[in-house]
Amino acid sequence: MFPNTSDVLRVLPELIWCGFGALLMLLQPLVKSRQVLTTVAVIGALGGIVGNFYAVHNPGPAFSGLVAADPFSIFFSHLVGLVAVLVILTAAPYLERERLADAEFYALVLFATAGMGVLASAQELLTAFIGLELSSISSYILAGYRRDTLKSGESSMKYFLLGSFATAFFLYGIALVYGVTGTTNLLKMDAADPTSTLLKLGLALILIGLGFKVAAAPFQIWTPDVYEGAPTPVTALFSAGPKAAAFALLLRIFADVPAATQFWFYAFWILAVLTMFAGNLGALLQTNVKRLLAYSSIAHAGYILVAFAAVTSLKDTEIGASPAYAAILFYLLTYALVKVGAFTIVSQFGGAGEKHLQLDDFAGLGERQPWVAAILSLFLLSLLGLPVTAGFLGKFYIFKAAVDSHLIWLAVLMAINSIIGAYYYIRVIVVMYMREPSAEIAASAPSRFPLSVNVVLTITAIGAVYFGLFPSRMLNFLLQANLLNR
Amino acid sequence: MTPQLAIFFVLAALAVLGALSLILQRHPIHSALSLIVVMIALAGLYLLMGAEFVAAVQIIVYGGAIMVLFVFVIMLLNAGVEERTNVSKLAGVAGIPLAVALLGFLAAAIARSNESAQAGLQTGTLANTKEISTMLFREFVYPFELTSFLILVAILGAIVLAQREKS
Amino acid sequence: MPAGPLLSILIFLPALGALALLCLRSDDHEWIRRLAFAVSLAEFILSLWWLLRGVPLGSAGYRLEEFHKWISLGPHGSASQTFINYHLGADGISLFLVILTTFLTVVSILCSWKSIEKRVKEFFIMILLLEVGVVGVFLSLDLFLFFLFWEVMLIPMYFLIGIWGHERRIYAAIKFVLYTMAGSILMLVGILWLYNATGTFDLPTIQNALQTGALALPRGTETLLFLAFFVAFAIKVPLFPFHTWLPDAHVEAPTAGSVMLAGVLLKMGTYGMIRFCLPLFPDASRRFAPAIAVLAIIGIIYGALVALVQPNLKKLVAYSSVSHLGFVVLGIFAFHLVSMQGAVFQMLAHGISTGGLFLLVGMLYDRRHTFEMSQFGGLATPMPRLAAFFLFVALSSLGLPMLNGFVGEFLILLGTYQVHWNWAAWAAIGVILSACYLLWSYQRVFFGEITVEKNKTLPDVSARERVILATMVVITLWMGIGSVFITGRTAAASQSVLDQMARPPRAYDAQVPVKPAPQPGKLPSGTASFTQKQNSLERLGTR
């Protein structure tokens, strides 16, 4: 009845995050010091990462195959943990500035992170569903965390309504798949009749549900509004964490269920194209930086979907799908780092009440705060995919995956999108370096960044360059043959 | 037509009518009541299938707890008759047709598919509640424990969102 | 001759310089300039010394190679694991382009000494970073690495135009970046496809495989790949009709930016054609050569005609680049050794002469803050020296013999004529037109009575400017007279490019009847055979 030790140790990260979440709630009435709470939260997030140690050395399934501790889940566990650390560090000064309670916030971040961890390691659809809900429900709350502002509440409401709507689709998909295969365990689904209509329908519904979570067009529709309305550190979390986790689940379903591989190819092809165009075209005219970054994250989801299409068309061929998997994972990593970094800067510049989010507010930043401008430029160039940045290599691998799978036209469409994307990223740089600021902005004192923010920026900036120059170690890890421990 | 089938049709009709009523009622409280009708009908269907534990949970948790919460909130917010604004052109023009198309497609796809899973008849044999509990605490202990955190989050959310003053 | 990673040092020395600049106080303009100048000068001297010593006369292959495994691809530890390599090397063609780059960087830094007053530190950092990118492009032997530097170079150039440019700088900067990226991103797809076909990014390896017949690209694939590469290069060159970014970028860029842009960056396109398009996709190159030649010729004439009617002096020079680079492309796609060497020479010559023109235009701008020729007129009176320098550079640009422009143009036309007389005939019209637009503009700027009061008191060239210009003049003359120094070193490399084009025909070629080489209609049969013999002799003799 009671699970054995190795089961528990293999899900230790999630447990640590949940535990620290609960701990923070307990501490909340007792500890008034924000620093202490922040420290505890950071320790908790880091603890989760450290908690991977057992899984690293003893990979394998846990809880009779409900979850797996394989390199794949370990990667994501590190990724979401890292994102959590960064988001907490970013949020600390933000919460103080906005006079928001922090213990609950951190707890929610940690719960969400745990949910993402579950999502990424789940090998069974129901567990995945619970993980998804854990992260989603936390996210709904976080989106509405600045509850006295209309935008935050609206963001929360939209996210909640549409998110639950999509979850219902996802769940219905699970039900149908369960009906056909008699199981919800991904590893046991190979026996399913691949021509089954219900299976097709079920997989389609699952794709819809997860497509919503990863913001694939036309399910991307919620993203800009929710991202814009949510507190900026939360936006950072949204763009990096849940998305990565949802992609992880999608990838795992894909890798483990042969039928999915078969049915999803064209859907991915089309979703990828729609998503790229929706994101990039939508961003073209944005003047709100936060919203612009939201559209940009849609576009990036589109790029990742290109790699998904590549995975599909690669399965069971002589080349092997692993480069395409590696491309997706690597992209998620670099993208998460850069996006968190960018949103961190935005959260600092927003000022009290997030008033300064317009593009014009960034005018003359290159002179007022050269370092910040330089780092933001680095992030933007990484998002744009120029060399020496991690974003370039990420995009490069996706291109490579697409070309390796002979998806030349998809690669060309992605190329076109990169160019459209270049326009708006560059526009931000233009504003920072080449526009004179308005008198009001020029007069405002340069905002000194708190230490924790500087730490975040340092980590993300170094990461953005490091993975652009020396990706080999990471890639070798991602390219290992037993990435998914089946 | 077996009695089961007759009961099924009655309950199914009730559920569908309830759902339609949910759609058509203008006052949220009426919609909530319609939904309760659906839930009760579904509970009846569960009983018909022999899943009495689920049926009980359906009544207690869904009908009892969740819907009461709904009604409570409706009362709390003093929600009146829904104003039928038509700001969304898309929803106004294409919403219903598309949703109905989806409905039709789902139903048609299921109806036309001849899966082995559907071939079976609902025997109405008693589901083993003990088996369910064993499963819950052995096989699915991990998600089960996670749901506890989920509930914790829900509580936390309610506090964070609904409390009036800042801490 | 020192040993060690010389090429790496050449590439990254300016980056180190940029780092050092970063450490200086940003209001200490004098030392920032001095340091930047010192770094660039050191770079120039090192590039001269190492490259000229390291790439001996007559060597065809790549020299000074550096090779390290860099990024792994494919499943780790498996047999199919491949690498992106850090592979550098220089040959006769890249050698001079690097030297041109390092030289023009020095010039750019000197010419910005006084004219850049805002954000001085950043400016010089950008110039040095630009140098990193460009030198890297010329020295990379790995397709990935090449692409990396190719893109890296965009950013500093973008900032140079966007921050220190003129009125419409932002429009121009964005246009420049988007245009270039539009081409290069497709090239990336092409590079990956090539990788997909060959399993490596290493240029010499691919070249080798193609040479030995170990690798044969299907006709359709080769065509698409060729186009993917070619369009990227054509945009950079820029070949008609991809040229419209150029006038804007040039006009809006600061002088140093224009000098680098015209002097070096455009050459990256033609360099790419020589280095990649021809050796890697010889059949496609041959198939597309007529179309490309037509575009090149259109570019030559069109660029010249549009230059002719420009009221804006800088735009005029910009359009003249379109015309001149058309010659280079023509020379490359004539597939004749003489024209190929001419093309390489013309790349260098154009770098110096057009660089010089932009310098002079910049000096005029420094004095008058306008490029409109209607604002000038009669400037030879207040500044005779500047007028003399301008004339000299203009003459070299219009291809006066004994100056550098002539040698390149002449060889290109001569070589092209040997294989396609009509191409050369059309292109030679550009020679007439270049005289038209340069002399006419010269007249409008320097001759006549002074019409604008302000112009009466303009100062003539300063000592610093005189040093820069005199250096340019000396180099112009030297290249015009001692061209053998350069052509002798580019000969073997150019020949090897053409050799790689002439590899044995493959199966599908046999289906297409080989068209007889077009003979000019007017050549009697007796001399025709004589010519052919000459051509074959020429191939034998220079191998």
Next chain:
Amino acid sequence: MPILDHLWIIPLLPLLGSAVNGLLGGKWPNKIVNSVALGATGLSFLFAVEAVREFVHLPPEQIPWVQKYFTWIAAGAFRADFALQIDQLTVVMLMVVTGVGFLIHIYSTGYMAHEGGYYRFFSYLNLFMFFMLILVMAANYVLLFVGWEGVGLCSYLLIGFYFLKKSAADAGKKAFIVNRIGDFGFMLGMFLLFRTFGTLDFVTVFSKAGPLQADAMGQFGTLTVACLLLFMGATGKSAQLPLYVWLPDAMEGPTPVSALIHAATMVTAGVYVVARSHVLFTHAPTAMLVVAVVGCATAIFAATIGLVQTDIKKVLAYSTVSQLGYMFLACGVGAFSAGIFHLMTHAFFKALLFLAAGSVIHAMGGEQDMRHMGGLSKKIKWTYATMLTATLAIAGFPPLAGFFSKDSILFSAFQSENGGPNTGRILYGIGLLTALLTSFYMFRLVFLTFFGKQRYDEHHIHVHESPWSMLGPLVILAVLSIVGGWFAAPTFWGGPDYFTNFLGPVFGGGAESAATEAAAHSLELTLALVAVVTALIGFGIAFWLYIRRPGKPEALAKSMRGIYTTLLNKYYVDEFYAATVVKPLMWVSTNVLWKFVDVAGIDGTVNGIASSATSLGDTVRHTQSGNTRSYAVWVVIGALVVIAVIFFWPAAAPVSGMGR
């Protein structure tokens, strides 16, 4: 033989002079500039004389004497050396260039003494000498082309010397550009020669071309095409139809420049090239005919324009064009040595004419319009005397230089049968008519200038004789104009033509049989008589019109208004070119190429793509209406799309054929 081993020194001296004056002369007084410039050219002249002296002692097998210094351009099989060569033709040119050049330098020190930019002038002039020497001494076409373009440059610089004047700057530019049009042909000609012979060295090309079979008349073989292309270059440089238009305008330059460049030396470069390439031309009868016809047509065409010009220098300019036509006529009928002979004598008397005209202008304080002169013969006697000598020479009065050279050209033309039995007669007839016109307009010039009433205001213009620095060269050139033709004089009493014989090793021939020679001799005497009579008629008409009946020309002009204005406006050729070439080109460039194709077309397309992307972006953006119900519908649409794709699209086979 020290100088022959160091031929480079001859061109290099002027280059040094140019460099020194150009770089340093700005701050120097005129005297130093003078001594540098004169020293350079004078020394160059002396070295040239010495070189010629050494040359005549060379054994024939060493001729042409080629000196190679370094390889200038090398690529593939192409090689162009910096190599100088000297043969008989070069000797003639060398002497003309350095000799006349030196004289004009001396003259210039006087003429330019009060002009600004003195050092600049001499620097350019020396530079011109350098390029001209390169041109005549080059041992291959490419190096020749260096000189060819170089003199064009100097011409540009010197025409535009008074750059404050728009007309001067325009004229300089026009000269360069028109020359470039010719160079276009010249370059293509070189390319074709290289393609045919694999080299551009004179010696090799000619030795390879010699044995080739000549093209037939009307056959456009390689050599014919090559010759025509080279000739195109020559028409540009030597101001032949249709590219002559720049030369009259070139009179905007200072007068010594007109004398040196636009009369004596540079403009004859085209003749030189044709003569130099005679081996090729003799293999291309069609090209020869073209040369003869173009030369002849230019001669008469320019002469007619010269009839009515009132600007003293313009008359001389058209006269130059006309005389150059003569030279081409000579080459075209195969009388290369006659052409070169006329080139030389023309250099003497036309330089003299220009210099004398310069002296007149100098005397008149810059006035160039002959209508405002008159009666100067008593005031500037030396100028008058020398000018008259030159006029007699150009009009072809024996025994002056022009008589002999013109006579031998007309004689050769008369004998030519290339292109049909009557071609020669027609050419001769036109040539003779030209001689008549030449005589007429030259005497018209003399009469208008030096005779008749004084038509200027004496209070404003103080006519004065020029200084000796100017008169000295005039006198020397006058002497040369008299004796310069005597090389050929012995032919009239049956002796040898020394000039032709001297050039014999270059052009071949010269050894005709005694019988034909005898027949030819009598014919030549007849033709000479005819020519002299013609010249006299021309003189007579001029005398009658401008001395006896001074009012008559005006009446005549009125009565033949149409012809007169046409001639006065030079047949409207400039206007024709402007209307058919220049204006349309500018219009097309501005409105079609730039504004339409470039800005509206290409850039418009690019910007159009950008703006359509933006408007598409706006559309996409507006789907974000903010309304949750719409969003829900989008999700439903998405669901339908996904389901439809999965259901109705064929399932993907692993690695589909896409993209392959």
Next chain:
Amino acid sequence: MVATSYYLILSAILFGLGVVAFVFRRNVITIFMSIELMLNAVNLAFVAFSQARHQSDGQVFVLFVIVVAAAEAAVGLGIIILTARNRQSLNVERVDLLKL
């Protein structure tokens, strides 16, 4: 004896009606109820499949779904209260501050 497909069709219809309700209704609470309707439809499918296959895990899933629905309800209603309080309206179409 009722065929499983009947239950499944019913569940599809209910799910579809939930979707219809979602796009049709304007009141946030009612929209939320339509989501509950959809979840109920899913539950029906789960139970039906569970019974047809004689596997009890389907019923376990239903329990999980109900728990999740409860949690969602708590949070969702919290959000609704928050919105209603801020905006004095439950009409979802009036909540459109964030757009474009």
